[in-house]
Amino acid sequence: MRSYYIRTFGCQMNKHDSERVAGVLEERGLVPSPAIDDADVIIFNTCCVRETADERLYGQVSSLKALKTGGRPDVIIAVGGCVGQRDGELVFAHAPHVDIVFGTHNIHELPALLDAAESGRRTASVLPSGDRFASDLPSHREDAWHAWVSITVGCDNHCAYCIVPSVRGAERSRAFEDITAEVGRLVADGVVEVTLLGQNVNSYGRDRYGQPRFAELLQAVGSSGVARVRFATSHPKDLSPRTIAAMRDIPAVMPYLHLPFQAGSNRTLAAMNRGYTREQYLSLAASIRDAIPDIALSTDIIVGFPGETEDDFAQTIDLVERVGFEHAFTFIYSPREGTPAASMSDSVPREVVQDRFDRLASLVQTLSYDANRRQIGLVQDVLVEGPSRRDPTVLATRTPHHRLVHVPVPDGASADALAGRILVARITGAHPWFLSGEFVASTV
Numbered sequence: 001m002r003s004y005y006i007r008t009f010g011c012q013m014n015k016h017d018s019e020r021v022a023g024v025l026e027e028r029g030l031v032p033s034p035a036i037d038d039a040d041v042i043i044f045n046t047c048c049v050r051e052t053a054d055e056r057l058y059g060q061v062s063s064l065k066a067l068k069t070g071g072r073p074d075v076i077i078a079v080g081g082c083v084g085q086r087d088g089e090l091v092f093a094h095a096p097h098v099d100i101v102f103g104t105h106n107i108h109e110l111p112a113l114l115d116a117a118e119s120g121r122r123t124a125s126v127l128p129s130g131d132r133f134a135s136d137l138p139s140h141r142e143d144a145w146h147a148w149v150s151i152t153v154g155c156d157n158h159c160a161y162c163i164v165p166s167v168r169g170a171e172r173s174r175a176f177e178d179i180t181a182e183v184g185r186l187v188a189d190g191v192v193e194v195t196l197l198g199q200n201v202n203s204y205g206r207d208r209y210g211q212p213r214f215a216e217l218l219q220a221v222g223s224s225g226v227a228r229v230r231f232a233t234s235h236p237k238d239l240s241p242r243t244i245a246a247m248r249d250i251p252a253v254m255p256y257l258h259l260p261f262q263a264g265s266n267r268t269l270a271a272m273n274r275g276y277t278r279e280q281y282l283s284l285a286a287s288i289r290d291a292i293p294d295i296a297l298s299t300d301i302i303v304g305f306p307g308e309t310e311d312d313f314a315q316t317i318d319l320v321e322r323v324g325f326e327h328a329f330t331f332i333y334s335p336r337e338g339t340p341a342a343s344m345s346d347s348v349p350r351e352v353v354q355d356r357f358d359r360l361a362s363l364v365q366t367l368s369y370d371a372n373r374r375q376i377g378l379v380q381d382v383l384v385e386g387p388s389r390r391d392p393t394v395l396a397t398r399t400p401h402h403r404l405v406h407v408p409v410p411d412g413a414s415a416d417a418l419a420g421r422i423l424v425a426r427i428t429g430a431h432p433w434f435l436s437g438e439f440v441a442s443t444v
């Protein structure tokens with residue numbers, strides 16, 4: 001039987017899309033291959049949001065050249081996702097042994113593209129936009145207990161540094177009934193956690209006049225019988241009081257919010273075209289903590305945006321301290337060709353950016369470690385994700401606040417059989433990026 005292997009770079013939307021690519025390939029009769037070198041069809045689902053992901057992709061694709069020239073000429077190599085969308089046929093110039101290039105709007109075309117590749121034709125197919133949601137395609141979920149459900153695609157925001165609007169297109173909301181019907185099917189299929197996905201979930205429904213908005217969607221998904229509802233990503237300027245109330249009132253919606261602020265100074269926020277001030281962000285964070293006192297807040301921060309001064313950066317540090325994020329993802333600014341920021345002068349010297357990044361990373365680690373230490377002794381419902389990747393004698397589990405807790409696999413139990421179960425654990429130890437725990441005896 002012919003087999004496939006998918007390597008996914010980047011964000012949760014790409015993980016979602018990869019599950020759909022797998023679904024489309026399996027409908028065609030292909031089976032997953034555990035190793036990339038043994039697969040007949042190799043797919044790279046790519047990311048171009050920062051230069052590092054971009055470079056890694058081309059590095060990995062070229063390392064497969066040896067596979068094709070050394071005895072396996074029939075292997076089909078496909079590059080899809082954001083780099084496929086951005087580069088189109090140019091991918092062939094960078095990597096001549098690639099057979100298929102596809103974009104972000106045409107996963108459904110893969111069978112036709114494979115037909116072409118199998119008959120020896122190299123094809124790049126990239127649609128400028130699309131009205132099909134990858135969520136409507138068949139899926140092979142990576143975890144039986146979890147599902148990604150896309151609710152919007154694209155982005156209308158045009159943050160000055162961001163390539164996403166040009167590779168994912170304008171924002172479109174998926175029909176409310178299609179989302180709730182999908183969630184209903186997933187619940188019937190045993191899914192216990194869904195993550196609603198969009199570049200800006202808070203603007204869900206804006207393009208469907210008179211239709212339900214994100215708060216109503218949370219209500220509907222939260223009462224579908226699924227145990228846990230998560231969502232990403234939220235844009236601060238569109239997070240409504242009704243959504244905060246929905247998070248507070250719907251038990252299945254988890255007390256965790258990822259709310260990127262990107263930069264702490266008003267000058268940088270304006271240059272980034274983010275649409276809010278630091279004062280507005282701080283007051284939003286305060287109102288969220290007021291409504292949901294034990295919420296875990298996480299964020300994205302970019303260091304070294306063009307023109308960032310030491311004073312601008314000090315305001316980023318200050319904002320992190322004031323909000324006291326439980327977690328933060330920190331990025332060094334990476335110029336992306338075609339974005340407004342790429343042509344801004346005044347770039348910050350590399351060593352200055354690295355020094356700021358290191359200071360921020362150390363603050364973020366301290367905050368996260370402090371928050372973790374405050375968990376010791378607490379008893380929490382944890383969802384078992386499966387064996388830990390590093391140590392199969394330990395289970396990776398998540399609290400409602402999305403904290404990772406390592407718990408020893410109970411005697412006689414199988415880590416895989418426990419995946420998807422919600423058990424009760426006592427937190428016994430804290431580390432900077434995870435917790436240790438033990439199951440409360442009666443639950444296992």
Ligand code: 5AD
Binds near residue numbers: 161162302331333335
């Ligand atoms: N450089 C660095 N970080 C970026 N991000 C998006 N574009 C860039 C860029 N050009 C970060 C933002 C976003 C996260 C997904 O990636 O923080 O929230």
Ligand code: SF4
Binds near residue numbers: 199200
């Ligand atoms: Fe990029 Fe801004 Fe849209 Fe997020 S909101 S995808 S950072 S343009």
